[in-house]
Amino acid sequence: MEENFLDSFKGKIYWIELVTHLQCNCSCRVCPTARMLDNSAFSTDEMASWLANARKVGARGVWFGGGEPTLHHGLVNAVKTAKDLGYRNILLQTNGLRLAYDHYLERLSNAGLNMVSLSLKGADSQSHDYMTRVPGSFELLTEAAKNLVDEKIPINADILVTSHSVRHLRSMIELAADLETASVTLMLVSMHGLDRKEDHHWLPEPQLLSEHVEAAMDTALSLGLKITSLHIPPCLLAKRHRENYFHAGRYGLLVVPPSQEAFMAETSPTEGGNYLEQCQSCSERQDCLGFSSEYAQMKNLKNISVL
Numbered sequence: 001m002e003e004n005f006l007d008s009f010k011g012k013i014y015w016i017e018l019v020t021h022l023q024c025n026c027s028c029r030v031c032p033t034a035r036m037l038d039n040s041a042f043s044t045d046e047m048a049s050w051l052a053n054a055r056k057v058g059a060r061g062v063w064f065g066g067g068e069p070t071l072h073h074g075l076v077n078a079v080k081t082a083k084d085l086g087y088r089n090i091l092l093q094t095n096g097l098r099l100a101y102d103h104y105l106e107r108l109s110n111a112g113l114n115m116v117s118l119s120l121k122g123a124d125s126q127s128h129d130y131m132t133r134v135p136g137s138f139e140l141l142t143e144a145a146k147n148l149v150d151e152k153i154p155i156n157a158d159i160l161v162t163s164h165s166v167r168h169l170r171s172m173i174e175l176a177a178d179l180e181t182a183s184v185t186l187m188l189v190s191m192h193g194l195d196r197k198e199d200h201h202w203l204p205e206p207q208l209l210s211e212h213v214e215a216a217m218d219t220a221l222s223l224g225l226k227i228t229s230l231h232i233p234p235c236l237l238a239k240r241h242r243e244n245y246f247h248a249g250r251y252g253l254l255v256v257p258p259s260q261e262a263f264m265a266e267t268s269p270t271e272g273g274n275y276l277e278q279c280q281s282c283s284e285r286q287d288c289l290g291f292s293s294e295y296a297q298m299k300n301l302k303n304i305s306v307l
């Protein structure tokens, strides 16, 4: 079925994200999948089929996500299949817990894994474990980073920006540098899939966000770390950092969940899609995905200046 479906994406996708399943060994406070009772998962054959058909229409990178992909029993096989099919970039997006076990990482590495995005939720064990609700998760994550360095697999740190982490972004960048990550992606928390109004307190206030992201970007650059902002539009970045904004459409990423239709990353409500009145005259408009719907309603956003 996916073969015909993928025909329309010929030449348009570089990455395919396989959302292996939705189970996780953390229960992060801002994660919608942690609240879902959805047991859907790809079988090993289904993953192989998507990988083969996506390659035929030009995909060169595969991104294994979830849930927590390292809990999927077919992950090592799927990585090996991707390698055999000629995928150039084979990326795992993970909380890192299972990569603390070096024999498991070695199996993934031998199968062909060549990039890892580790999810940082705090600058230290107290704040990280508070968000994951798993005592010891920070310690395992730092162990995972050491193992990845030993395996010579480049690490990207996905830093989740919330009202809880925003004041600690600089320290999180310093931590990423200590863990020898090659790059950092700032990801603004999304309320997509979190239906309760009381969750909205996790959204950082715009002024505070701007201020701390500026300091974090300065720190990253001074430490030689490449830094990218997803979901935080150029108007909230200092002028000198605006080139670090990344429109999710530039990935050429088709996201394939096990229980829903596949979609291009930039069409997800998580990536934005909501604009303010002043966006109409903004010079960045063409390359900007705007705000998530909840963030677009933040009252202080009305005060941001038009570029």
Ligand code: SF4
Residues within 6 Å of the ligand: 233, 234, 235, 236, 275, 276, 278, 279, 282, 283, 284, 285, 288, 289, 290, 291, 306, 307
């Ligand atoms: S288009 Fe709107 S959201 Fe994007 S940078 Fe401009 S003012 Fe900000």
